[in-house]
Amino acid sequence: MIVAEQKPLSEIKEIIAPYKKILILGCGTCMKTCFAGGEDEVAVLASALRLACKKDGKEIEIEEFTIERQCEDEFIQESAPAVSRNEGVLSLACGAGVQALARGFARTPVMPGVNTTFIGVLEKQGIFTEECSGCGDCRLDIFGGICPVTRCAKKLLNGPCGGSQNGKCEINPETDCAWQLIIDRLKALGQMHSLRRYIPPKNWRTSLSGGPRKLVREDHMI
Amino acid sequence: MNMNAQSRLQEILSKGDFAVTAECGPPRGANPEVVRKKGELLKGYVDAVNVTDNQTAIVRMSSIAACSHLLQMGLEPVMQMVTRDRNRIALQSDIMGAYSLGIKNILCLSGDHQSFGSQPDALNVFDIDSMNLIRTVQTMREQGKDMSGFELNGPPRMFIGAAANPFADPFEYRVIRLAKKIDAGADFIQTQCIYNMDRFKEWMKMARDEGLSEKVHILGGVTPMKSAGMARFMNNKVAGMDVPEPLIKRMAGVPKEKAIEEGLKICLETIAELREIEGVHGVHIMAIEWEEIVGQIVEASGLTPRP
Known part of the structure; x- marks a missing residue:
């Protein structure tokens, strides 16, 4: 699977700073398996961001949604209504997913919320190792x-x-x-x-x- | 310059004389005086000077340039070349360039990983490995062709060196690796610094049993220790180094002001032992940033005058 890790909250805050309404879009295959951007991580990140923005006195609306795979058009289309309701998308997919999404939505900025690291395996619970380049x-x-x-x-x-x-x-x-x-x-x-x-x-x-x-x-x- | 003449190192080794080489690290800067000064210290004591290629991944004057400065002083350089920083295009080009300047010996290495150096953010290359590099230089020399099979106008005819570390793991593989390097085209081998003489002798025996010591000239690596701290540091912190506890204790057992003397004594004992080992054809002295001691070591070992 493709392994990634979520960017630090401070970096994500900077990335989304220009927007008041964003969609956090999860990816339900690899990113879910490596705990970087499945449904659960989308929910946790959304709450953390809402809290952090509130503390900073910044108004923000965050919508949450997760699709099966952001690297396939068929699934990407499922997110179209949610994407159109927002100023930007914070994608929790790997770099391929972020780009596929950007290709699918010409007028909406798509930003990465994870750092894609490698093709790897789950060595044991909580430990992923790179195995293939x-x-x-x-x-x-x-x-x-x-x-x-x-x-x-x-x-x-x-x-x-x-x-x-x-x-x-x-x-x-x-x-x-x-x-x-x-x-x-x-x-x-x-x-x-x-x-x-x-x-x-x-x-x-x-x-x-x-x-x-x-x-x-x-x-x-x- | 006679392009086809063999290197002095090759001549000495093929005559069966015990060769002496030393290491010279180029400066972190463009000052040629540093190289010349080191060259002066080594002149007359060694058969060839081995010039490192950005060793420990710290950016320095290029090995080719430093070799060229030494050549101008009448010293014979061994150019180290690592596969860490150049792809095959750059490697082959630099080998030709070096040979055109009169550099006739090369030591083919993979190189220390950049994460140890001063610029760990760098991208490494490792397009080919040291084994491939050895074969490449050999093909240039024997077939006059580059890696694409193109016939070269004036092929470089380098005397080819490679490294071996008898102290790294897995031990049983170390002799297989040596055999592979010889098959790939290595003419001489420089070993990692020898402190664990038992292990070195065992490795040499395995090499002899495989008939390898007859196919290649093995130069034993030595580094004089300056203190017990240095002994401990090398053992614990430097990858692939093995300084046995009794040696560390011996260094720690003398008063601080006598440590250098003790380190030298150990070094001389090592060289004396190396000369007795069947299949060891020379010594490579790596006195890191301590080139002034090399002459003393060579003299005290009775290895002067050099041929």
Whole structure:
């Protein structure tokens, strides 16, 4: 899923400062799952903002609404009546949702209420970790299902750097060394021979480095 | 300049002489005098001077420029190059440029992560890794081609170095990594500072058992300690460093004013031991911002005069 975290209240206050009537629009898929912008977070943020604005002596009307996904037009249309009643929209979707919304409503300013951080998994309750950078050329088959492009701080493809100690990454003792994980896993799978293999330079053309990407599925086009 | 002549370091190592190199960190500024001063201190004591490339991710004068200053003084530089700051286009271009200036040795590294440095907000590159860089330099030299396969007009023929850290984890992988670096094209290896001699010897034995010490020249890294505090700091705070407790205690056991002397003694003992280890072909002295001590270490080790 896409993981994000809500912006600090002070920043959100600044972002919405020019408006007196705003819609806080939640996103009910990824953002709900990572507790950044589902229905519950919309309600909590709306109350906090109302309180904060009242304390500052600022008049504001806040409407709350959540749709299933802000990255799909079909759902975006459901929010059209609410959007039209307000001067601006504070979107609690990921960056893709914010942009899809902006594309859908040409005359209404759409502002981000969360910082989109990564594609990740729920490691355990309350902890999300980044696992994929969407490079467009997945080679998890040779790395034992652990991605060094995303999880090694130096994107090393040919083994751990000299800073791997006790299974941890040199840049943060809380972070696992991806290469230690890869080696442990390949050992368990009996695939240690993979480690001797020279991995040539990565082709980054399929990644964001090659420019904004578009996926065309002609078989699904109408 | 004879473009095809081998580097002095390569000559010494291939003759089977015990090589001596030292490190030189360029200044945080554009003052060439700093490099020249360090060069003067090292002249006559070392076979080559290894010039760091924005080490610890702190912005400094470029390695290429500092190498060029040393060359003008008659010193032979080893240019460090990290993959942190340049993509493959810039790396290849700088390798050609460096060689055109007369730089004949390169040490291929990934580089310290920028989060350790003075500008942690920077974007890193890591387009290729150190292994890929080694292979790239080798392909340029052996096939005369760049990474796209384009035939170069005057290919750089660099003597290729790589780093190895016998003290990092996972230990059993460290020799596999060494083997990969040799396969990729490394001619010589510089190790992380050696304090844990037992572990180093074990690593060397594994390398010998795999026949690796015959395929590559291993230079053992040493750094003289100035105090017990420094020993502790390196052990606890510097990633991939291993200073065993008895050594820290030994440093702490002497009066403060004797600490430098004790550190030097340890360093000399390490060098003496290294010279006895089969497969170790030289020593690399990393006296960080303490270049004036290098001559003393080399002399006291009986490694002068240099060839």
